[in-house]
Structure formats: C-alpha cells, structure tokens
Amino acid sequence: MGATVVKAVEGAADMKLVGTADAGDDLSALGDAQAVVDFTHPDAVMDNLKYLIDHDINAVVGTTGFSEERLATVRDWLSAKPELGVLIAPNFALGAVLAMRFAQQAARFYASAEVIELHHNRKADAPSGTAAHTARLLSQARREAGLAPGSDATTSELDGARGAQVEDVRVHSVRLPGLVAHEEILFGGEGETLTIRHDSMDRSSFMPGVLLGVREVLKRPGLTVGLENVLDL
Numbered sequence: 001m002g003a004t005v006v007k008a009v010e011g012a013a014d015m016k017l018v019g020t021a022d023a024g025d026d027l028s029a030l031g032d033a034q035a036v037v038d039f040t041h042p043d044a045v046m047d048n049l050k051y052l053i054d055h056d057i058n059a060v061v062g063t064t065g066f067s068e069e070r071l072a073t074v075r076d077w078l079s080a081k082p083e084l085g086v087l088i089a090p091n092f093a094l095g096a097v098l099a100m101r102f103a104q105q106a107a108r109f110y111a112s113a114e115v116i117e118l119h120h121n122r123k124a125d126a127p128s129g130t131a132a133h134t135a136r137l138l139s140q141a142r143r144e145a146g147l148a149p150g151s152d153a154t155t156s157e158l159d160g161a162r163g164a165q166v167e168d169v170r171v172h173s174v175r176l177p178g179l180v181a182h183e184e185i186l187f188g189g190e191g192e193t194l195t196i197r198h199d200s201m202d203r204s205s206f207m208p209g210v211l212l213g214v215r216e217v218l219k220r221p222g223l224t225v226g227l228e229n230v231l232d233l
C-alpha cells in the first residue's frame with residue numbers, strides 16, 4: 001500500500017511528497033509534512049501516531065487493528081492538540097464504505113447477519129479491519145432495532161467452524177493467493193436472503209479515498225473514524 005500511495009500522491013496536482021519511511025527508519029525522514037499517510041502494521045501504528053501527534057503532523061491511517069481502547073488513546077493524545085486531525089479508516093474504497101452503509105440500513109429487517117471477508121494470503125491480520133468494523137456497525141444497528149442476537153441450530157462444531165464472534169455477528173476469513181480485498185455481508189430472514197458484496201480488484205481502488213482523506217484531514221481537527229464521515233454518507 002505504501003508504494004501505491006506514493007504513486008498516487010506524486011500524481012496529485014495539489015500534493016507534494018516530502019518524505020517516506022519504512023520499518024526501522026527514523027520518522028524525521030518525513031520532513032515537514034502537513035500530513036502523513038500510515039499503511040504499516042497493527043503493531044507499529046500506535047507508536048507512529050504518537051510520534052506524529054507529538055510533532056504536530058496530521059495523520060491519515062489505513063492500518064488496521066483499532067480497538068475502542070486504541071481509539072480512546074488517540075483521542076486522549078489529540079486532546080492536547082486541538083488543531084490537529086487524525087483520520088482512521090478501515091477501508092478507503094468507495095464501494096466498501098457504501099456496502100457498509102447499505103448493510104447498516106438492511107440490518108434491522110433481518111433476523112441474522114454474517115460477514116465473509118476474503119483477502120490475499122499475505123495479509124497479516126484476521127479478521128480484516130473492514131469486517132470487524134462492519135460487524136460492529138451491524139451489531140449496533142441490530143441493538144438499536146431491538147433484535148435478539150442471531151441464532152442457529154448448530155450444536156456440534158469444530159473450533160472456528162462458525163467463524164469469529166464480533167459482538168452479535170459471525171465473521172469468516174478466507175485467505176487465498178489471487179484475491180485482493182473482498183467482503184460479503186449476508187442477511188437471512190423469512191424465506192429469503194440478501195447478500196451485499198464488494199470487491200477491490202486492485203489496490204488503486206483505495207487511492208481516491210486516501211487522497212480525499214489527506215485533503216480533508218487538514219480541515220477536520222480531532223479524531224474521525226471511517227471514510228463515511230468524510231463522504232458525509
């Protein structure tokens with residue numbers, strides 16, 4: 001992702017690339033950037049964010065692994081820097097953001113919902129940040145609609161056969177070479193199912209969202225979570 005972002009920034013007429021940093025590099029290599037884009041690793045991103053906030057640099061973060069606890073920590077760091085913006089988005093592809101929004105709208109009409117995410121086999125984490133975010137949004141929509149937790153008749157299962165439980169929603173992760181980033185949100189109700197699917201066929205799918213995030217983060221102090229807030233969906 002880092003290399004793809006570098007190309008996208010170089011191709012943007014209103015942006016100038018002032019530095020890049022890889023693992024182990026001194027972040028002062030980022031120079032006097034107004035904003036830094038982080039696509040690194042869940043184990044590295046919090047240290048990076050601390051550095052950026054301490055050095056008054058706005059941040060656009062695509063790296064996954066943000067629990068509520070991590071978000072609270074970032075909010076706490078930002079409270080000392082009211083002029084600074086951080087945008088954290090589990091997915092910068094327009095279609096993925098729309099799929100999550102459509103799924104939120106559908107959630108209250110169906111007794112059960114499950115998520116399948118499918119990614120390339122070099123992905124470091126599972127479930128994907130997008131799937132975890134989707135499951136949390138669905139769970140919230142189900143709670144607000146007063147729906148009981150989804151139920152099924154499965155009595156005996158191998159560990160993992162029913163996926164990971166994220167709040168009220170099961171999430172299943174597939175890893176295969178040849179895939180890029182894909183998600184299906186499945187709903188089941190009385191005699192029908194609904195499937196919402198998004199496919200990123202190439203990493204370029206994330207770039208319009210990343211560039212929009214860079215432009216917008218400069219105007220949005222505080223922590224923004226999710227590109228849906230920037231797109232005003």
Ligand SMILES: NC(=O)C1=CN([C@@H]2O[C@H](COP(=O)(O)OP(=O)(O)OC[C@H]3O[C@@H](n4cnc5c(N)ncnc54)[C@H](OP(=O)(O)O)[C@@H]3O)[C@@H](O)[C@H]2O)C=CC1
Nearest residue numbers: 001021022023039040041044062063064089090091092206
């Ligand atoms: N929000 C979104 O739309 C998207 C999010 N992602 C997320 O972005 C993250 C990166 O994905 P991807 O590019 O595929 O992963 P890769 O593993 O291909 O690349 C991560 C890169 O970050 C480097 N890195 C690790 N630690 C640091 C550090 N402290 N400072 C600077 N660089 C570091 C790694 O170096 P080395 O190899 O030496 O360890 C590697 O070059 C993941 O969390 C992924 O889920 C991915 C795509 C879209």
Ligand SMILES: O=C(O)C1=N[C@H](C(=O)O)C[C@H](O)C1
Nearest residue numbers: 064090091123128129130181
């Ligand atoms: O690692 C990836 O490739 C991706 N990571 C993000 C995630 O975990 O949701 C976004 C997208 O799915 C691609």
